[in-house]
Amino acid sequence: MRFESIKRDCTSRIGKLEIKGKEILTPSILWYSSERIKPPLFSSFLLSLEESDAISHSGSFFYPMPEKKGVSIPPSFVHPYAFPPELHKEEESWNREHAGEIQIISPKAVDEIHEDTTIYVLSNARELFSNPRNFIRAVVDVRNRIGYQKALYAPGLGEPSHIAILSYFTIDIFDSIPLIEKARMGIYLFPEGGYSGENLEEMPCSCPACREEERSFSSILEHNYYAAFSELKRVRNAIRNNELRNLVESRAASQPEIASMLRIMDGEYYRFQEERCPVSGGRVICSPLSLKRSDIERFRRRVINRYVKPSSAKILLLLPCSAKKPYSYSKSHSAFRRAINSCKNPEVVHEVIVTSPLGIVPMELEMIYPAAHYDISVTGEWSLDEREMVKKQLDLYVRKNEYDAVINHLPEEMAEFIDIGEKTCRGHPVSADSIENLSKALDEKVMGYEKITKNARRIENVKSIISYQFGGNILPEGCRVKGKYPNYKIFYRGKQLGMMVGSRGMVSLTIEGGEMLAEKGLYCVEIEDFVPHGSIFAIGVKDADREIRCGDEVVATHDGEVRAVGVAEMSGEEMVESSRGIAVKVRHHKK
Ligand SMILES: [Zn+2]
Structure with missing residues (x-):
């Protein structure tokens, strides 16, 4: 089993989970399947004791079930979250001992983890979710401990209205258990919340289940499956388009508990979000909750600090x-x-x-x-x-x-x-x-000032942009700027150092420009001894500036020599931690 992030947006990402030769795109729903509960036809990622290519489970500390072949959630030993840390310590050792490719992890005891594990199962996820502050603290603690390259599963969560916020909180896997439970209660789930069948005189849905007149458990369940699956695809599209935060804020508008979570996240976990958040993105649709979103807060801080x-x-x-x-x-x-x-x-x-x-x-x-x-x-x-x-x-x-x-x-x-x-x-x-x-x-x-030429001011403007982008001036005295706004080209002694690209608003560097950046020690990615041509993979990265964010312009160096310039595909921290995935897309490399 292996997991790799392939696209990043705000705190979230799309990942690829390889499991028994099958490829699962995350965020994903683990569909519960048994003799009585049939999973939807479109499901490919199953939680089942019966199917051979499914993830199985092996009971609990108290009721262990016979070990299954293949990938299995280990028997769990979980104390309620509110129990004192000593008790969580007990379960920590037990869970670590029973871990394989999947490990149960208690947010109160994250010291001992099984490093070869690919999927971590957040214990007490359901209980925690009802208390926004505890839930966020738990997820952040666990995520900080397991790092970027692991998948996190929150069992018992996965209603359509929660999928966007859970994905935003770096959770990669949910399951269909709440869809089944709500169907038993006669509740139709939608991205904005749930409605009892009695309150739906007209059915505001045209999924295959709702096209029939019938309103039985199985038809409500089928509807809930479709609703969750649609929202899941909506969330993944939003990540692809760098617009997940907009979707999360629109979900928060109809669910106060989601709004609370977002407020706590923004108020108390700026750093956690900011370091994951790319420096470029899609449209930002502002709601009252946007005031503290981390990419906007970062902009404000950089205007002041850089x-x-x-x-x-x-x-x-x-x-x-x-x-x-x-x-x-x-x-x-x-x-x-x-x-x-x-x-x-x-x-x-x-x-x-x-x-x-x-x-x-x-x-x-x-x-x-x-x-x-x-x-x-x-x-x-x-x-x-x-x-x-x-x-x-x-x-x-x-x-x-x-x-x-x-x-x-x-x-x-x-x-x-x-x-x-x-x-x-x-x-x-x-x-x-x-x-x-x-x-x-x-x-x-303006009277009384020496006349400033357009050209003189243009180069100052570019320096100001660079001060924002890199946190320092990298241009030597005597640079010249040519071209039409916003696509300025920057020259020094006849050589081009870089170019402002209107669509990014940032400066893209040439190798010569990269040398200036490397001289200042800014935005450097130290790589193994090779000249990269297409992409630099994380495995080839030895060290990286921790200021680097996904989307940043960076310079790849080896032993003080500039090897390439390009755009970071992950943050500096993720590059150093990871052994898989593209770290930098190279634009120019050393000849
Ligand atoms: Zn429906």
């Missing part, structure tokens, strides 16, 4: 966001830009967008994920949380990046709580009055 403003930018111009992204492609921002360009020294002006949930976005970062990817309904009303976040973010930002003056072109409802600078907005930000005020303020403020 980003350095262009040095010629002396006048801070605060602007509202636009519905259209990137901002500069919108009508409103084109109007702001015209006003800036018509002043005498436009390159000393710095456009910074004030927005929820990102906080503030310096204009050069407009293409970077998630700045170009978020959608939020704009009503002009700001919640207290949003106000506080934006104020704090702006305050931290101007403390680090000093300007000589601030022009505040935010609409009145925002300028009311962002009370800094000269306010130029009257009514709508692009009204004739507002634009005239803005132009006047700009003319006045």
